[in-house]
Amino acid sequence: MNKARRNPLNTALAHVVLITYTVIALFPVFVILINSFKTRKAIFREPLAMPNADSFSLIGYQTVLKQGDFFLYFQNSMIVTVATLFFVLLFGAMAAFALAEYRFKGNTLMGLYLALGIMIPIRIGTVAILDLMVSTGLVNTLMALILVYTAQGLPLAVFILSEFMRQVSDDLKNAGRIDGLSEYTIFFRLVLPLVRPSLATVAVFNMIPIWNDLWFPLILAPAEATKTLTLGSQVFIGQFVTDWNAVLSALSMAILPVMILYMIFSRQLIRGITSGAVK
Amino acid sequence: MTALKLTNVCKSFGEVEVLRDINLEVEDGEFVVFVGPSGCGKSTLLRVISGLEDATSGTIEIGADIVNQVSPSKRGIAMVFQSYALYPHLTVRDNMALALKQERKPKDEIAERVAEAARMLSLGDYLDRRPSELSGGQRQRVAIGRAVVREPKLFLFDEPLSNLDAALRMNTRLEIARLHRQLSASMIYVTHDQTEAMTLADKIVVLKDGHVEQVGAPIEVYNNPANRFVAEFIGSPAMNFIPAERLGGVAGQQIGVRPEYSKIGETGRIEGQVIHVEKLGGDTNILVDVGSSSTFTARMFGQYEIETGSHIGIDFEDAHCLRFDAQGNRV
Numbered sequence: 234m235n236k237a238r239r240n241p242l243n244t245a246l247a248h249v250v251l252i253t254y255t256v257i258a259l260f261p262v263f264v265i266l267i268n269s270f271k272t273r274k275a276i277f278r279e280p281l282a283m284p285n286a287d288s289f290s291l292i293g294y295q296t297v298l299k300q301g302d303f304f305l306y307f308q309n310s311m312i313v314t315v316a317t318l319f320f321v322l323l324f325g326a327m328a329a330f331a332l333a334e335y336r337f338k339g340n341t342l343m344g345l346y347l348a349l350g351i352m353i354p355i356r357i358g359t360v361a362i363l364d365l366m367v368s369t370g371l372v373n374t375l376m377a378l379i380l381v382y383t384a385q386g387l388p389l390a391v392f393i394l395s396e397f398m399r400q401v402s403d404d405l406k407n408a409g410r411i412d413g414l415s416e417y418t419i420f421f422r423l424v425l426p427l428v429r430p431s432l433a434t435v436a437v438f439n440m441i442p443i444w445n446d447l448w449f450p451l452i453l454a455p456a457e458a459t460k461t462l463t464l465g466s467q468v469f470i471g472q473f474v475t476d477w478n479a480v481l482s483a484l485s486m487a488i489l490p491v492m493i494l495y496m497i498f499s500r501q502l503i504r505g506i507t508s509g510a511v512k
Numbered sequence: 513m514t515a516l517k518l519t520n521v522c523k524s525f526g527e528v529e530v531l532r533d534i535n536l537e538v539e540d541g542e543f544v545v546f547v548g549p550s551g552c553g554k555s556t557l558l559r560v561i562s563g564l565e566d567a568t569s570g571t572i573e574i575g576a577d578i579v580n581q582v583s584p585s586k587r588g589i590a591m592v593f594q595s596y597a598l599y600p601h602l603t604v605r606d607n608m609a610l611a612l613k614q615e616r617k618p619k620d621e622i623a624e625r626v627a628e629a630a631r632m633l634s635l636g637d638y639l640d641r642r643p644s645e646l647s648g649g650q651r652q653r654v655a656i657g658r659a660v661v662r663e664p665k666l667f668l669f670d671e672p673l674s675n676l677d678a679a680l681r682m683n684t685r686l687e688i689a690r691l692h693r694q695l696s697a698s699m700i701y702v703t704h705d706q707t708e709a710m711t712l713a714d715k716i717v718v719l720k721d722g723h724v725e726q727v728g729a730p731i732e733v734y735n736n737p738a739n740r741f742v743a744e745f746i747g748s749p750a751m752n753f754i755p756a757e758r759l760g761g762v763a764g765q766q767i768g769v770r771p772e773y774s775k776i777g778e779t780g781r782i783e784g785q786v787i788h789v790e791k792l793g794g795d796t797n798i799l800v801d802v803g804s805s806s807t808f809t810a811r812m813f814g815q816y817e818i819e820t821g822s823h824i825g826i827d828f829e830d831a832h833c834l835r836f837d838a839q840g841n842r843v
Contacts, residue, residue, distance in 0.1 A: 402595055402597060404593035404594065404595045404596075404597035404670075405595075405597045405599070407559075407562075407564050407584075407591070407593070407597070408591070408593060408597035408598075408599075408658075409599075410564060410583075410584050410585065411562060411564075411584045411585055411589065411590065411591050411611075412585060412610050412611035412614060412658075413585030413586075413611055413614035413615065414585075414610075414614065422599075422601075423599065426600070426601055427600070
């Protein structure tokens with residue numbers, strides 16, 4: 234492994250591949266960003282040109298901030314994403330701990346049942362979900378979105394986390410039991426910190442589809458007060474005329490919060506306090 | 513007084529019987545070692561005693577109380593694990609203090625007990641470090657310290673030295689022996705290492721397939737094994753077995769001779785070809801093909817120059833011979 238790493242040709246090659254991928258992945262973001270700072274004419278004349286003195290314009294951002302309640306949309310998206318992640322991680326980790334730690338009848342079956350959700354897209358049940366939300370009076374509330382996204386995220390979370398929980402040393406949990414820690418303390422104080430990198434992975438996996446989702450906000454919570462950012466941006470896309478300045482500006486601003494969240498989680502991915510815990 | 517009494521303890525996981533009818537008493541201050549090959553149930557037995565596993569049937573008494581229904585933390589035990597199992601996010605001091613904090617002991621008493629344990633195990637300089645900043649030997653000392661501060665009625669050690677290298681293992685073994693003398697506490701120690709079993713134990717319990725084969729003082733078990741399994745398992749190199757017929761005994765019986773009781777010469781009671789010689793400096797192990805199913809090992813004190821392939825005879829006295837019947841029981 235070390236030998237391959239020291240070989241300069243291999244290193245260079247690996248970097249070329251990684252840089253190429255990064256450029257491809259970042260290119261659309263880059264195009265959105267530069268065009269959000271250009272006049273409408275400039276966007277269509279030369280979509281790939283950088284904004285210059287002639288073409289520079291903040292008209293898109295002005296439209297976005299004037300029209301519609303953008304900060305509210307931001308806030309809604311943020312609430313829905315953060316609350317969902319919290320519930321997915323909490324309940325997912327708890328279920329995973331139970332599946333990994335306790336021997337009970339139907340353990341494997343329960344695990345399979347929970348994992349089944351990975352294979353069935355939740356959108357298939359949209360009509361039933363809408364029905365349910367109408368009869369419980371949850372339509373046009375953020376709670377409706379949080380509940381649906383939590384249900385959507387749990388199967389994968391349980392699946393991934395239970396694998397990681399199995400790797401946590403039994404001796405450590407048993408030491409806790411002998412020292413008189415309750416099962417909850419063992420879960421929150423001993424096990425969760427050790428599986429933190431996998432929690433971050435699950436969080437990142439769940440966060441981006443929720444942040445970008447248009448389907449459920451459109452169906453379950455289209456009211457002005459509960460619009461999410463993605464749904465809010467749609468007002469600028471018309472059947473005949475699309476305000477590209479506004480759309481691009483709205484998208485540019487939508488990138489920021491999710492990037493901040495990602496940075497928080499990816500730090501957790503890297504940091505590890507597990508070394509030296511056992512062995 | 514008895515520190516621990518097991519009566520007819522059985523444990524099965526579904527269909528699989530892991531422990532069968534275990535009866536055992538551990539006296540106050542006694543050091544008991546469970547030995548046996550891997551999978552014999554010795555660790556499971558320890559877990560049943562600690563309460564981490566429930567016994568399927570039978571009673572477990574610790575200090576005269578039946579503890580079958582008592583949770584591990586209230587049994588008055590402390591356990592040291594093979595993998596140390598230190599809390600990674602706590603300092604050495606907090607690792608040792610945690611159990612006492614859970615019992616809501618007064619702060620100054622906790623500090624006093626931790627300081628005392630740290631002094632005993634010379635951990636004073638490391639109290640504010642985290643487990644990841646310690647070496648393997650230091651971590652195991654912290655794990656032992658965590659057990660010591662609880663002042664338990666019974667110490668349980670689950671192969672505590674297996675993860676240490678040979679030199680550290682020796683040091684830590686001496687430390688555990690010293691600790692046992694100082695605290696005069698009852699201890700149960702699980703290992704598959706014979707040296708640890710022989711050197712530490714007041715009483716050895718040999719287990720096989722979830723069943724107690726023999727209980728006794730180490731030397732007693734060594735000199736007087738109850739059956740062929742114990743004879744073969746205790747002692748290194750292992751005991752030699754020769755069909756009794758070859759020495760004029762009863763057909764079907766086996767005769768067991770410890771390697772160190774054999775003498776070599778030109779001729780002897782049995783003869784064969786040397787297939788390998790292990791020169792250990794202090795001892796020389798001579799492996800001889802004597803025509804039976806297994807080779808015969810002669811352990812000679814001192815250094816010998818013997819050619820591989822040469823023909824030698826082996827002699828031993830009748831007083832050192834143990835007889836086993838076809839079922840492996842002592843005759």
